[in-house]
Amino acid sequence: MNPSSRVTGLLATLALITTACAAGVSPSPSASASASAQRFDGVTLNLAAESDQYAAVLKKLAPEFQAATGAQVVVDILGYPEEYSKITADFVGHTANYDLVTVDIVWSGEFAMNGYTVDLKPLIQRDAGEIDSSDIYDVMWKLGEWQGKQVAFPMAGYANLLNYNKKAFDSAGLKPPTTMDELLADAKKLTDPSKNQYGITINGQKGPAGAQDFFVYNNQLGGHLLDANGKPTINSDANIANLNFFASLFKYAPPGAVDYDWGARETAFKNGIALMQEGWSVARSGYEDPSQSKIVGQVGTVVAPIASGMAPTHGFGGWGIGINKDSKNQDAAWAFIKWIQKEWVLAGSGSYIRKSTLSDPDLLAKFPFQTFIADSFEKGDGDFRPRIPQYSKIQDIMGTAVNEVLHGTKTAKEVLDAAQAQIAPLFP
């Protein structure tokens, strides 16, 4: 046998093994999938989770789920790009390394179109009594919904909020801004480089960090990436003006902000260098933790400002949890999803999906900012970052474009014209 024949033989054997494994994949969860005690003895669920606060909570809850049902849950905590790359490779290779995956809201369209995860809609309808869908905010269903399919169950809803340093605002005689013009004016007034004090902190780093922060501010200024027909309108006059506004905020941000990602942005705010920061609600409780914050007790939180005269709408994001379509443990995976959505917030994830949680008097007494989170969820816009299959490409192109404007190498019109030319062909 020559070497090439041996390689072919080896590949054929691997293909047969793969086929045999694929044949063993079970169908979608059966009606008997209730999480009765020890029903899943010997089952191991592998879960890919992005490294937000909820991931540590999932890890903490895993032994409790095992005690209740017998199924072991192994939580693999990954960085954002790593999770996307690993689970996508798992899906397209049909290797079923993960049974459960946390799904960013912006992946919904791509996952639904490609059928990577199980459509949970029939299961949600079947187990409606256990789930109490009416208690879940409407906007939460965007965490996994796409064209009639529900490819992930809502798990960690994030509201975009404005956090501000109360002490500095009181000293300057300011009230938290409600409009974007006020935000800019306050940032300017609070900035004093001689004291290493800056009005606001924002992500400027090339890539997802800069792109996503621009999308947030663009939404608050009334801009849209897609038109009413779902076609890209990247270089609209409104978006060009909004990108210029976004860049102007950096005059009142720490000098290094043009290279900030989420971690650096948070550090600047928690260290007291920057006095305002917009961010997801999940980070809010961390400001009161003295081990990571120098501004304990000084942070006020309100809904994020919007452009004058605009109808209130607030950025909404977060994570759902889905079941790999190739998983052999879909019954146990669905049982886990149902189980955590009951145990969730009280375990300290900082993530919300239910109205009853945000209106809970005990929790409100402890976290008064929950009022603003509730308000943001009621008027939440989960589509300000389009949940479409082309999103990752749009984000990449915009990540470079925004960064070039912040560095002054190109104008907003130049980069958005170029971005439109790159993005338009991605749409049929």
Place this chain on the structure above:
Amino acid sequence: MVAPIAVYAIAISFYPIIYSLAISFFRYRLTDPSQTRSFIGLDNYVRAINDEGARTAVINTLVFVVGAVALEFALGLGLALLLWRDTRLNKIAAALLLIPISLTPLVSGLVWRAMLNADFGSIGWYLANFLGQREGLTAQSTTAMLAVIIVDAWQWTPLVMLVLLAGLKSLPVEPFEAAQVDGAGRWATVRHLAVPMLAPTIVLALLIRTMDAFKLFDVVFAMTQGGPGLTTTVLNFDVYKQGLVFFDMGYAAALSNILLVMIGIFAVIYIGVAGRQRREGLRVAAVRARA
């Protein structure tokens, strides 16, 4: 005895290269629902030529390779000459200098990113306050590539030093003793004796570092994400993005083949130089033997 080597070469080297070459002629995106492959000939290569990002990445890669390898060679040779003498202090110093090599490049990139942060980084703060680098080295298009080169040099200069030091220690002592007797100074001895005799080792060190520098990814991923703009986007980072973010395997394969050709060209040049050095060495040895 040849069969295992042939199987190994086919499995590890030959098959992936042929496969990569083959799929570069297809439109093949893993995240397409149908996952179909359509033959498009050289379109992926034409796309790379017309793609401003890919063109910039090629230029940036060359800038990085030349800058980083030159800096690492200059510093590595200087350190090797300083540590040439076999003293206890030199041995301790050489061991300590090797520590950066033991770090994962991704980790060193993350640590350097934190240190260079202009607002609260341990180095960045001083650069901001004493040298006026208010935005930080990685945040400015004029200095970002320099920052990447510095980090790479910090990590890999010790390797160059180690290779050159091994070469220096293997040199015969007689020519240096003769030079000393003839009254040659230290600088003249290094310039006219040590460096020419070290030439094959220098070529080896340059070859290793050049091939490795072409593959730069981790530091860019951790420190700059290829920015500001496209300033530090190198070809391997672009390959990662096209292949493992967009799963556009055909285009990623085309880009990686371009990278392979670039490495191949440099390798051929170095190997040619090394062959010439070897032949020159043999000729000199033959002349000496006849004398």
